[in-house]
Each structure stands twice: as structure tokens, then as C-alpha cells.
Amino acid sequence: MSRFPDRAVVLSILLAMMVSVQAWAEAFPQIGRRATVAEIAAWDIDVRPDFKGLPAGSGSVTQGLKVWESKCAACHGAFGESPEVFPPLIGGTTAADVERGRVAGLNAATENARTTIMKLATVSTLWDFIRRAMPFDQPKSLSVEEVYAATAYLLHLADLVPADFVLSDQNIVQIQKIMPNRDGMTTAHGLRDIKGKPDVISEACMKDCPLEATSLMVLPASVNGRNGNLAEQNRHYGSVRGIDTSRR
Numbered sequence: 001m002s003r004f005p006d007r008a009v010v011l012s013i014l015l016a017m018m019v020s021v022q023a024w025a026e027a028f029p030q031i032g033r034r035a036t037v038a039e040i041a042a043w044d045i046d047v048r049p050d051f052k053g054l055p056a057g058s059g060s061v062t063q064g065l066k067v068w069e070s071k072c073a074a075c076h077g078a079f080g081e082s083p084e085v086f087p088p089l090i091g092g093t094t095a096a097d098v099e100r101g102r103v104a105g106l107n108a109a110t111e112n113a114r115t116t117i118m119k120l121a122t123v124s125t126l127w128d129f130i131r132r133a134m135p136f137d138q139p140k141s142l143s144v145e146e147v148y149a150a151t152a153y154l155l156h157l158a159d160l161v162p163a164d165f166v167l168s169d170q171n172i173v174q175i176q177k178i179m180p181n182r183d184g185m186t187t188a189h190g191l192r193d194i195k196g197k198p199d200v201i202s203e204a205c206m207k208d209c210p211l212e213a214t215s216l217m218v219l220p221a222s223v224n225g226r227n228g229n230l231a232e233q234n235r236h237y238g239s240v241r242g243i244d245t246s247r248r
């Protein structure tokens with residue numbers, strides 16, 4: 001048996017749940033309420049690669065330095081170089097990478113030498129992630145201006161913009177054009193390829209289906225034990241367990 005229900009089954013369960021939630025809401029109007037516009041707005045903060053969702057505003061490298069030193073440097077280092085809590089954010093990119101849109105160092109470097117700016121294809125992701133998740137100990141505490149400023153400062157550390165640069169919703173689209181790894185997104189790996197596209201739609205097997213699923217991805221034995229034994233950490237109910245990583 002496959003460990004995961006197939007997509008069609010999941011979809012019909014979801015659909016049934018949605019229909020029954022609707023029916024419930026009608027049967028018990030006193031239970032629950034509609035989310036308010038303000039509540040939805042508080043959640044709806046994603047910034048897309050085409051910058052849809054990016055709030056208007058701006059922040060300078062100079063302001064960013066202040067934000068950085070007071071709210072970021074302790075964990076990421078003064079130049080975004082510290083590997084203490086996370087691999088370094090900045091470093092490893094060259095002017096030739098900016099020219100090409102692809103970071104050459106990614107091919108050579110070991111995993112720990114890969115910095116965020118080397119891998120990052122879209123500047124919107126940097127902006128979005130800082131706003132939603134940083135500082136790690138106080139996520140969502142930055143103002144829009146502080147997010148622009150911190151982003152500008154990181155871009156400056158990466159030699160992409162000068163020290164007097166002011167990043168804004170008006171010029172961020174220009175920054176996208178100089179991101180060192182802007183052409184680094186590819187579907188030519190990992191996921192199964194179906195007619196040139198990644199495998200995100202599969203057809204449900206309804207007849208003579210295989211009884212055993214074949215694992216397409218396995219954890220390499222070399223990482224066993226790195227984070228303790230997954231089998232002991234995963235949920236204790238149901239049939240799904242983490243694999244035993246106590247052995248090499």
C-alpha cells in the first residue's frame with residue numbers, strides 16, 4: 001500500500017470537508033464568524049515575484065545599517081557573514097555572476113559555503129521573508145520602512161547597490177534584473193519530469209494498481225544521526241513513523 005492517499009482521494013476529502021463546513025455554518029450560525037477585513041489583511045502579506053502584494057514605501061542603506069546593527073547583526077554577523085545560527089546570508093557572488101544571472105560558485109561550493117544571496121533567485125523572496133520571519137525572535141515586528149531598509153542594506157553588503165541607495169517599491173523591479181542568481185530557478189532536477197514540466201499532477205490509479213509504492217527519495221545514510229533518531233521524534237499515533245536514523 002502506498003503510504004499516502006492519492007491526490008484524487010485527498011481532493012474529494014477536502015471537497016467534502018468544505019461542503020460540510022458550509023453546511024455546519026448554516027446549521028449553527030452562532031458558531032464561528034466571518035474573518036474581518038483587518039484579520040485577512042494581517043495574514044495576507046505575501047509578496048510575489050512580480051511584486052504583487054509589495055506595500056508602497058522605501059528604506060535606505062543608511063537606515064538599513066541601523067536596523068541591521070540593532071536587530072540582525074547579533075545572529076547574522078556585522079556583514080551577514082556569520083554561520084553561527086544559519087549559513088551566511090551574504091558572500092560568494094561576483095560581478096560575473098551578476099552579468100550572467102547565475103552564480104558559478106554554487107557548482108563548486110560545499111553546502112555550508114552556499115550563502116543566501118548565492119541561491120536567491122527573486123528579491124521579492126528576500127523582502128517577504130524578512131517581513132514575515134525576521135528578526136527570528138520577534139517576527140513581524142519590523143515596519144515596512146525597516147524591511148525596505150534591511151533589504152537595501154543586505155543588497156549593499158552583496159555589492160549590488162551603492163551606499164547611498166534607497167530601495168523602494170518603485171525601483172525594486174530594477175534590482176530583480178541584477179540579482180546574481182536570477183536565472184537560477186530550474187525544474188530540471190529532483191521532481192519527476194512529465195513532458196518537460198515538474199510532476200505536480202498525477203493521475204489516480206483506479207485499476208490493477210501496484211500494491212507497494214517505490215520510494216523515489218531516500219535520506220542518504222551519511223546524514224543519519226545528525227538530528228537524533230527521527231523514528232523517536234515523529235508522531236506517536238497512526239501508521240506513519242519517521243525512519244530509524246540512529247544507525248549509519
Ligand code: HEC
Pocket residue numbers: 067068071072073074075076085086089115116126129130134135136137142150151
Ligand atoms: C535571534 C537570531 C536572529 C536574528 C536577531 C535575526 N535572524 Fe535572520 N535568521 C535566523 C535564523 C535562525 C534563520 C533561519 C530561519 C529559518 O530557516 O526558518 C534566519 C534566516 C534569515 C534569512 C533567510 C536566509 C535563507 O537563506 O533562508 C534572512 C534573509 C534573514 N534571516 C535576515 C534577517 C534580518 C534582516 C534580520 C534583522 C531584521 C534578522 N535576520 C535577524 C536568526 C536570526
